[in-house]
Amino acid sequence: MSLVKIQTNTHLPKRIILVRHGESSGNADRNVRGTTPTHKFELTEKGIEQAKQTGIRIKKLISENDNNWKVFFYVSPLERTRKTLREIGGSFPTRRVMGVKEEPRLRDLNFGNYHDPASIGKIQKERFTYGRFYYRVPGGETGAEVYDRISGYIECLRRDIEMKKFVCHDPCQETNIIIITHGLSSRIFLMKWFDWTVEQFEVLNRMRTGEFQVLQLGHGGEYSLAFHHDDKKLREWGLSPDMIEDQKCKAYGPTGVKWQGTCDSYPFMDCFAEDSDDENTLSKL
Numbered sequence: 001m002s003l004v005k006i007q008t009n010t011h012l013p014k015r016i017i018l019v020r021h022g023e024s025s026g027n028a029d030r031n032v033r034g035t036t037p038t039h040k041f042e043l044t045e046k047g048i049e050q051a052k053q054t055g056i057r058i059k060k061l062i063s064e065n066d067n068n069w070k071v072f073f074y075v076s077p078l079e080r081t082r083k084t085l086r087e088i089g090g091s092f093p094t095r096r097v098m099g100v101k102e103e104p105r106l107r108d109l110n111f112g113n114y115h116d117p118a119s120i121g122k123i124q125k126e127r128f129t130y131g132r133f134y135y136r137v138p139g140g141e142t143g144a145e146v147y148d149r150i151s152g153y154i155e156c157l158r159r160d161i162e163m164k165k166f167v168c169h170d171p172c173q174e175t176n177i178i179i180i181t182h183g184l185s186s187r188i189f190l191m192k193w194f195d196w197t198v199e200q201f202e203v204l205n206r207m208r209t210g211e212f213q214v215l216q217l218g219h220g221g222e223y224s225l226a227f228h229h230d231d232k233k234l235r236e237w238g239l240s241p242d243m244i245e246d247q248k249c250k251a252y253g254p255t256g257v258k259w260q261g262t263c264d265s266y267p268f269m270d271c272f273a274e275d276s277d278d279e280n281t282l283s284k285l
Contacts, residue, residue, distance in 0.1 A: 070174075224251035226250070
């Protein structure tokens with residue numbers, strides 16, 4: 001069964017919204033990495049305002065065409081994401097919030113402990129040329145290790161959805177899951193959720209601080225980025241034409257009326273032999 005195509009009789013959240021935290025002290029000045037633990041980076045004044053505006057925009061998106069909705073928050077335990085949650089939370093009345101859960105698996109890539117500011121540029125360049133998925137930050141972890149823990153989180157999220165954890169007492173009420181995390185973690189989330197390859201991940205671009213990505217439930221029971229985000233934005237995030245086509249298919253197909261494209265996005269399909277009446281010949285030799 002597809003990771004996101006849950007049983008049809010399950011009441012699915014309408015949206016899953018990935019949020020990157022507001023600008024932190026580490027974003028504004030990389031020298032901070034030499035004196036402050038990365039999990040203690042504070043939001044800058046700009047980051048605080050970004051988070052406030054993000055809350056306003058998300059609330060407008062959720063409530064614009066529906067007055068019967070609720071939200072559930074997941075948040076990374078790092079200080080910058082927790083502070084982002086607090087600023088976003090100012091836009092949501094308590095009665096609209098089903099719950100909040102701190103989720104350690106949503107934390108940022110571990111960049112090790114303190115780094116000499118002079119070495120940070122070298123690490124960033126090496127990581128880009130080596131490959132962000134496989135590169136191990138000195139004293140830290142690889143993107144592949146982030147993939148493993150994000151995968152575990154997604155499996156738990158999927159289980160909670162199947163067990164109807166997010167179903168409201170009112171069957172007409174829409175629920176929305178809001179996940180406040182980091183640039184790399186959000187890309188890894190999308191990679192796992194949509195079964196993207198390592199090569200597809202490597203060309204993805206991270207969200208700007210305070211930006212968010214909306215995965216909305218499509219007509220066929222799968223989530224898609226194509227409902228809320230246009231082609232220009234998807235290209236900005238690094239999605240290829242085939243990946244964008246697949247997102248549209250998830251949004252409007254296979255029973256949708258707006259999309260008539262194909263959904264054949266499986267990789268490596270070109271390495272197999274062509275169909276033939278003699279396909280069993282080798283097995284008989």
